[in-house]
Amino acid sequence: MSFAPSIEDLRQLAQARLPRMFYDYIDSGSWTERTYQANSQRLREIGLRQRVAVNLEGRQIRSTMLGQEVAMPVALGPAGLAGIFHPDGEIHAACAAEQFGVPFALSTMSICSIEDVAAATTKPFWFQLYLLRDRGFSASLIERARAARCSALILTLDTPLLGRRYKDVRNGLSTSLQLWRPRVMMDLMSHPFWCLNMLRTSRRGFGNIIGHAPGVKDLSTLADWKNLEVDPGLSWEDIEWVMAQWGGPLVLKGLMDPRDIAQAARMGVSAVVISNHGGRQLDASPATVDVLPRAVEAARSGSPAGHDGPEVWVDSGIRSGQDVLKMLALGAQAALIGRPWLYGLAAQGRAGVERCLQIFAEDLELTMALCGGTAIRDIGPHMLVPDEHPG
C-alpha cells in the first residue's frame, strides 16, 4: 500500500484507480463549479496565528457529537454510490470510522444496505434520509434504521431537485447507466483493476432500495420507479412528520440561510449541518465558511429560552485538519467530510479511509498546538488572523 501524506495524494490515487465517469461523479460541482471551488478556496484564505512558549504536553482532540464521545470532531458525511468506488465501500468506510472512533453516516443512496452495514459493525452508525415521494417507503426506511440501531437520523434538505452537474450529463451517469455505450465501455476497459475488484462483490445496486421498494427488483426497474424522486413538495410540516416517525436525535443537513437555521432551532432538532452539498446543488451560493458565524448566531437566537439549541456542524470544502480548526474557531462544534473519505476509499479501500482520518487527526492536533491550544475547547477566533475571516 502506498503511503499518502495528504488528502491531495489520496485524490490523485483515486483518480488513477477509478473509471473516469465515477471519478468525475465525485470530483464535480454543479453548473460553473463556482461554489464547489469557493468552499475550499475561502478556507485557504483564512490565516492562523502562531503562538509560542505554551506548554503543549498532554494534547488531545477528543470531543463529543450528540453527546457521544468522538476521537475528533469530524464525521464521515453521507455519500451515495460509495460501494461503486470500492467493492462493499460503505461497509469498509463504516468499519474504518468505528475503528477510529468517529461517526459514519450511511446514505439512502448507498450500495450496501442499512442491514449490511449493521451486520459488519458493532457500534451504532447514523442513517441519512432523503424524504421520497413514496411516504410509505420513506417510513419503512426510518423503521429499518431504527431496527439497525442507528443512533441518529440525518434528513438532507438541500436536494429537492438535483443541481445540474455537466460532467455527469456528459458521462451519461444516471440511475440507468448505459453500459453498452462505446464511451462507457472504453472507460471501464481502461480500468481493469477496478472491474476485477467489482466482480468480487454482488453488491452493485442501491442496497436500500432494490428488493425493498415496491416493484423495484433490479437496476432496470429502478429507472422506471418515479417514487424514488426526492419529494419536491417537502415542507416544515413534513420535517415534523419525520421527527415524530423517528423519535430519536434528528439532524437537518443542507441549511445555509439564518432563517432556516432559526426555524430548525425552534423545532428542537439535535443538530444542523451548514452545507451546500459540497457545491453540488445551488451553484453561486456562498462558501459554507462565509455563512458559518451567522448560522451559529441563528441557531442560538432561534432556540427556545432555556434550551441549548442544536449543535452546529459544517461541511463542504474541508480538506485538512487545518480547515477543521478554522471551522471550529468560527463556532462549529464539528465538521463532516465527503470527498476526502471517498478519495481514500477509492484509492485504498478501508486502509485509505483510515489514512484519511489519520491525516485529519494529525493535522488538527498539530495545527491546534502551533496555535497555542492543547484541547478542542481552546480553539476559538483568537487563533485566526483578524480581517481574513468572516466572523
Ligand SMILES: Cc1cc2nc3c(=O)[nH]c(=O)nc-3n(C[C@H](O)[C@H](O)[C@H](O)COP(=O)(O)O)c2cc1C
Ligand atoms: C459523490 C458524493 C455523493 C454524495 N451523496 C450524498 C448523499 O447521498 N446524501 C447526502 O446527504 N449528501 C451527499 N453528498 C454530500 C456530502 O454529504 C457532503 O455534504 C459534501 O460532500 C461535503 O463536501 P466535501 O465533499 O467538499 O467534503 C455527496 C457528496 C459527494 C461528493
